[in-house]
Amino acid sequence: MNGQSSNIYNDPKAQWFAYIVLFGVLALIPTFGTEPFQLRVFSSYAVYAMLAVSASMVWGFGGILSLGQGIPYGLAAYCMGATMQMQFQTPDDPIPSFMLTNELNELPSVWQPFWNTSVGLILALGVPTVVMVVFGFLMFQARLAGAFIAIMTLAMLNAFYSMAQDLQPFTAGFNGISPPNAFKAFGVEVDPYSSMLYWINLGVLALVTLGSKYMLQSKFGTLVRATRDDAERVRFLGYSVAYYQIVVFVFAGLIATLAGILWVMTQQYVSPTAFETPFSIYMVIWAAVGGRHSLFGAIVAAIVLNYLQTELADISDMWQKAWLLILGGIFIAVVLLLPRGLAGMFEYLMGFIKIGGRNSSSTRVSEN
């Protein structure tokens, strides 16, 4: 759609093909006889990859530097945690044990809706979405941009972190909620160590990625990138910039929301760490290392970096402690040497393979 480009990297057909290959290969992992424990690790990588896609959408394409992608993620995770916890409780034993130790004698009213799994799932999707709509509306109507967005989202993230930490009778505070049983829906139990859960996570990852890719190729996507370039010009072409920013902010939030739900299904655990500042910054780093203008790059970077972290932690405690330094080093190296991330490097390399033999690709464009 962007005319004939000589670099195969920019060919939309080749791009779709690359995504199909990526997800196809990832889908085969359980068939290699992977250990259940290892499979669950891969399931959580799929969740991280979703968060990287979310950061790539909102920051890489939308130009909105949100350090608060942990907000929808964490809210969804807590709703899902409550839903799964209530699946364990019975009318004879209606109060989760952590509430009893916090001297609650009856189930608080905010927990009541989670008796019903469907209502719980609707809340897990709805609560973060409503929060993002309201928060986005307040920020973008006021025409906040750049570092101010980062500061606002970071402050809001920390507010949620404190709430999760301090409302101990409702959230189990620092310890977090660990539902004893796997998630059940429609009479099926989703075992976190099963290939079924892995395929669910991968399926949702593929869905949100291809959905995002589709959106980016539509006029909406071009407008979002235009807003990143020059919001004022977009405004003076007759578009409401705030409206577009709210939509892309909420959409990226929705991806993080799905990640939060799947995270709790995978780990059977949710704690205030979901709202921790470093975690939300990781998401941005994954997107940056992968190349913030590439969803593919974000996914690959999220998987590779997390794999690296797990492997290093396995070697020794020392390596685990050094991880933050290593990650920081990788981030700095990418910013200095590869400002367009791994995807940018890949694009550069593909530039040497000429198709059609037309002029150099360096000035031609097609993102995503």
Place this chain on the structure above:
Amino acid sequence: MGVLLELKDLTKAYDTYAVVDHLNLTINEGELRCLIGPNGAGKTTTMDLITGRQKLTGGKVIFDGREINGLKEHQIVRRGIGRKFQVPAVFRDLSVRENLEVAFNRTPNPFSNMLMFFNRTDKKRFDEIVELSGLGDRLDHKAGFLSHGETQWLEIGMVLTQNPRLLLMDEPTAGMTEQETLKTSEIFKRLKGAHTLVVVEHDMTFVREIAETISVLHLGKLLAEGPMHQVENDPKVREVYLGAEGISDAA
């Protein structure tokens, strides 16, 4: 031909200092009006007030018989006022084609635009604009790689793509070479009549080339108005523009 734009006692004041001071201006449909004046005369501010980029402190902006002050920028654009900025504003990370496609504003709704792809763009209008701006062989290049003149033409093309009833052009030839200025005046002559234009310009050769009526602003007030020969012989105008040498040498 009817009145398209009317400024009534338009005022923009910071505390007691008025940048635009009770300015009255009438633009007729189909007219090409040049707005000139020394630095600080309030030309760009006047454009900001018309397009809602700055809030006025007094007076009215009447477009097509309706008051538009108080509307948001994008709403004013949708009423039919297009604007080219002084510093060329294009999307540097997007290709020239994408720049023009974004400017095709058929629906402002983000959700409808998710279902819209560019192969369905109005081909005829698109080709017209490409021909007019002379960017035909640049369509697949990033706008950031264009020369200064090409960037200006691209922005003019983008504004024209919206087919606005009134076009506000803030220094369209700023920083252009002589040849580029010449090409720009060709573009403007072709627009004359089909569009209503208000052009802010410092380059007197260019103004002489294209203008019908000239309005001279000074310290936020209208100093003189009329055809070129009348304005350039006006003693008040001569005085404002570097004493007795007149505006011809001021550029």
